[in-house]
Structure formats: C-alpha cells, structure tokens
Amino acid sequence: MFELNQLEQLLAIEKYKTLSNAAEHLNISQPALSRSIQRLEEELEVTLFKRQKNRLTFNEDGISALEYARRIMELSNEMKDSLITASKARRTISIGSIAPAPIWTLTPEVSKLHPEMSIQSEIETHDKLEKGLKDDTYQIIITNDPAADNDTVVIDYCEEDLYVTLPPAHPLAGRDSLYLADLNGQSILQYSKVGFWLDICKAKMPDSMFIMQDEFDTLNELRRTSALPAFATNITGSTPSSEHRVMVPLLDDEVNVIFYLKYKKANRKMFKDISPLT
Known part of the structure; x- marks a missing residue:
C-alpha cells in the first residue's frame, strides 16, 4: 500500500510544478522522488502523468489522485491533531478566569491536589469562559456570576x-x-x-x-x-x-467582587477538596 509521504510528494509536484523543484522542497534527490512516484503509480495501477521530454503534467487520473491526496492528508492531520488534543486533555487541567489574582491562588492548590497533571490557565471574558466550561475547553472557571445549570457545581471562592x-x-x-x-x-x-x-x-x-x-x-x-x-x-x-x-x-x-468557582458535576471528585478563600 502507498504511504502518506508519497501523497505529500504528489501534492508537492503540483505546487512546485516540476520534479526538480518539488525534490528540492522535499529535501530529496530528483531520482529518488521519481522512483517514489513510479511506485505510487504501481500501487494505484494507473498512470498519473503525461510524460514528455523535460515536462511532466498530470493526466485525468492524476488530477483525481490529487483530490484524494488532499482529502487524505487533511484527514490524517485532523486525526493527529485530535489524538494529540485528547491525549493532552487527559493530562492537563485547564483553568479559565475573568481576573488574574484568583488564578494565582487556585493554580498551586489544583497542582498540589493533582501533581500528576499539567495545569494551564488563561484570562478570558465571562461568555467565553461559560462556553468553554460547557465544551470542556476548561475543567474549572472563575467568574463573578453565580448562575449555573443543574450540571454545574458553584462555590464561593474569594x-x-x-x-x-x-x-x-x-x-x-x-x-x-x-x-x-x-x-x-x-x-x-x-x-x-x-x-x-x-x-x-x-x-x-x-x-x-x-x-x-x-x-x-x-x-x-x-x-x-x-x-x-x-x-x-x-x-x-x-x-x-x-x-x-x-x-x-x-x-x-x-x-x-465575589468570585465563584464553577466546574461540571462530572468533575466533582477532581475539585471537591479545593478550599475557598472566603
């Protein structure tokens, strides 16, 4: 079966117009690139180019192959990004706040409770924090609004x-x-x-x-x-x-201002031991 790097090579030939330019961009020799593309054609059992002296252009099958190559590369990148994000999320607690000072006290406490996790924090607007809590961008937020739905824990913090x-x-x-x-x-x-x-x-x-x-x-x-x-x-x-x-x-x-901590009830075990400063 063909490899992803061969699809990258195919897309590079389209972008840089010639084998020599594509090879230079890919940091491989032109003969090596030519052999790789020939193996791709053998795997696909079609010819992808009109080959003329000193000229290489995509034929109809080659144009179709380019469309598939773009989709496959987009999906492979999406897969990689999604897996990295999911893996990072399992090892990271994200804190969002409308103000900096509560983060200064909350971050070390969360880190002490969960030394095996990475802690990241950022300051955002109230609306973005509430949305981020719902979509799991943040596991816990600090806001000055105590309103919450039935799936959210709210406690006075400071x-x-x-x-x-x-x-x-x-x-x-x-x-x-x-x-x-x-x-x-x-x-x-x-x-x-x-x-x-x-x-x-x-x-x-x-x-x-x-x-x-x-x-x-x-x-x-x-x-x-x-x-x-x-x-x-x-x-x-x-x-x-x-x-x-x-x-x-x-x-x-x-x-x-009174600041409130908010987190999902599903994360109660993670945050139940946080001590309010009030």
Missing part, C-alpha cells in the same frame, strides 16, 4: 476589592474612600493583563488615559518613581514599589 494607590501628596490621598468617577480624567498606571477589571475602569473613567504596562517589573518601577495613581487589590496587596503610597478603597459595587 472576594477581591479594588483600591487606588496614591502618593501621599496626591490631592485625593487623604480621603477615606473614593469612587472610580473621582479619578476620571487622571492618567492611570495600569497592568494590561487584568481581565474584566480594565473594562470596568474604562467604563467608569472614560476621560482617563491608561498607561498600559505588560510587565509587572516595569509597572512596579513606575509606581515607585511616578506620582500617577495605580490600582491594587486586597489580594495583590501592597508591594515594595508602593510602600510609600496610600491605598484608598474604592466603593463602586462593580469593583468589590
């Missing part, structure tokens, strides 16, 4: 409250509490990978400029040296870079 950190000389640093609207119009130092928090802050502070930073080290250095406001939470806490700053709680309901 509460996270947003603060603004201000230099002592800032006009608002003496306040006992603030609303995001009080900061509207000011430039804000902002970590970029905060999930849903950023959407809320931008909605509440439409006139502010958010100076986005992708790296914590850079953000912390700016906190240390800059007079601009920045955000922290009760989970992230005070950092060395903000030790000379004042942390003022924010009173907006949207930024004082």
